[in-house]
Amino acid sequence: MLRFIKVQGESMAPNLHDGDFVFISRWYRKLKIGQLVVVDHALYGFIVKKILHIAPDGQLWLGGENNKSLQSERIGWVSPRRVIGKVIGRICASQSKCQ
Numbered sequence: 001m002l003r004f005i006k007v008q009g010e011s012m013a014p015n016l017h018d019g020d021f022v023f024i025s026r027w028y029r030k031l032k033i034g035q036l037v038v039v040d041h042a043l044y045g046f047i048v049k050k051i052l053h054i055a056p057d058g059q060l061w062l063g064g065e066n067n068k069s070l071q072s073e074r075i076g077w078v079s080p081r082r083v084i085g086k087v088i089g090r091i092c093a094s095q096s097k098c099q
Contacts, residue, residue, distance in 0.1 A: 001025070001026055001027070002023055002024070002025055002088075003023070003024050003025075003084070003085060004021050004022070004023060004024075004091075005021065005022050005024055005038050005046060005048065005084075006019070006020075006021055007019065007020040007021070007022060007048060009068070010066065010068050011048075011049075011064035011065065011066065011068050011069035011070060012036070012048055012049075012050075012064055012065045012066075012069070013065060013066055013068070014065065014066075015036075015065055016036075016048060016065075016090060017092070017093060017094065018093070019093030019094070020090050020091060020092055020093045021090060021091040021093075022036070022038065022048060022087045022089070022090045023087070023088050023089040023090065023091075024037075024038050024084060024085030024086060024087055024088065025085050025086055025088050026084075026085050028085075028086045031051060031054065031060070031080060031083065031086065032051065032054075033051050033052065033053065033054060034050065034051060035050070035051050035086055035087070036048060036049070036050055036051075036086070036087035037049065037050075037051060037060070037062070037083050037084075037085070037086050037087065038083070038084045038085055038087065039060075039062065039078055039082045039083050039084060040082050040084055041075065041078065041082065042082075044070065044075070046084065047062075047070065047075070048087065049062035049063060049064060049069075049075070050062065050063055050064070050065065052072065055077065058079075058080050059077040059078065059079060059080070060077065060078045060079075060080060060083070061077060061078075062075050062078055063075075
């Protein structure tokens, strides 16, 4: 199943910008470091972040792409069960910001 999620904020710039849409899929075999995921965080709701580290028990350490991002320490370790989907594509809101 594919879903569209609207990006809010600039925490993932320059790769994703406010107003972009990402396609996410629940159909993945294994999450890997460097992949972008959408998680339903207990405090922050839906957030798009990059996987920075995967603990031996499968917990994910996530982060943004720039200094406007929510700090990894504030996000904390995230259970892989909170992953809504892996980002597999995007639609740019503005062609001038599309890379």
